[in-house]
Amino acid sequence: MTIHEHLTTFHGLPVVGFPAEQPPTGPVAWRLAIEPWDGDETFADLWDKFISTVDTSTVTAIVVGQWGEPGDDTRSNVVIDLVLAAKDRLPALTGIFLGDQVMEENEISWIEQSDITPLLTNLPQLTELGVRGGDGLALKPVQHSALEVLHIQTGGLPRGVVSAVSRSELPALRDLRLWLGVDEYGGDWQPEDLRPLLDGGKFTSLRALGLQNSDRQDEICELVADSAIVRQVETLDLSMGILTDKGARHLLPLTHLKNLDLHHHFLSDEMSEELLAALVPAGVTVNVDDVQQADRYEGHPEPYFYTAISE
Incomplete structure (x- = not known):
């Protein structure tokens, strides 16, 4: 099994890529991703365009795809920092998926994550969090x-x-769903780690x-x-x-x-x-x-x- 398709629904909503070809007629989960191979746009550029053109007061869910070129050590903290800097403009945001990348874009164990704790400590209204990728995840x-x-x-x-x-x-x-994986790719859990759960x-x-x-x-x-x-x-x-x-x-x-x-x-x-x-x-x-x-x-x-x- 490999992940070949991006999310089509998240947080109970259809996923729509930004910018959309046509304005959605109802609530959606906005998907933001850059083209890492042939594009010059950074994720920060895309994010600035998003928060300046979409009514962010109504955004309830965000799905983040690629935020940098695979292997260049651009980690997900660049996304987390941007989201948190704009949190006052996102009062309705209750769902985030971080790392909607498929095999053709990046192997799951190569997705360069980071410490996701700030999302939870700074977004008390969050009801759903999805994360894909374990490299650097903390x-x-x-x-x-x-x-x-x-x-x-x-x-x-x-x-x-x-x-x-x-x-x-x-x-x-x-x-709660945890893909524990294999030791070769960092799945080094021990029974005592699960014991409190x-x-x-x-x-x-x-x-x-x-x-x-x-x-x-x-x-x-x-x-x-x-x-x-x-x-x-x-x-x-x-x-x-x-x-x-x-x-x-x-x-x-x-x-x-x-x-x-x-x-x-x-x-x-x-x-x-x-x-x-x-x-x-x-x-x-x-x-x-x-x-x-x-x-x-x-x-x-x-x-x-x-x-x-x-x-």
């Missing part, structure tokens, strides 16, 4: 009373970010939890199945990772769920059937689509398993 534990949706998509999520999310005070958070008690509004795209998906299954937080979750997304029968067995008792997503997995047919037999009669919608087969290479006796997204 976060400190925060208190934020309004944030309801947090999605972080990476090929390798630094353990400092995992720990910071887990230790943050986010009482309104109802949907899994122990429950902090994220009282959480109803959808995704711990996805990991080369340690079996371990995640065991941690989640034995956790306190899973008892309050309705949707559990453990998809896109290296999930085998060993990990899936821990999920058989989770009959209280409404949805269990395991797509992109390495389960045997027998294990998939056992999961469906245990959970579907209890009313759980189970996704065991996209079964994978381990690769085998000449001269290497051990099979090779892979996550959906890494580099």
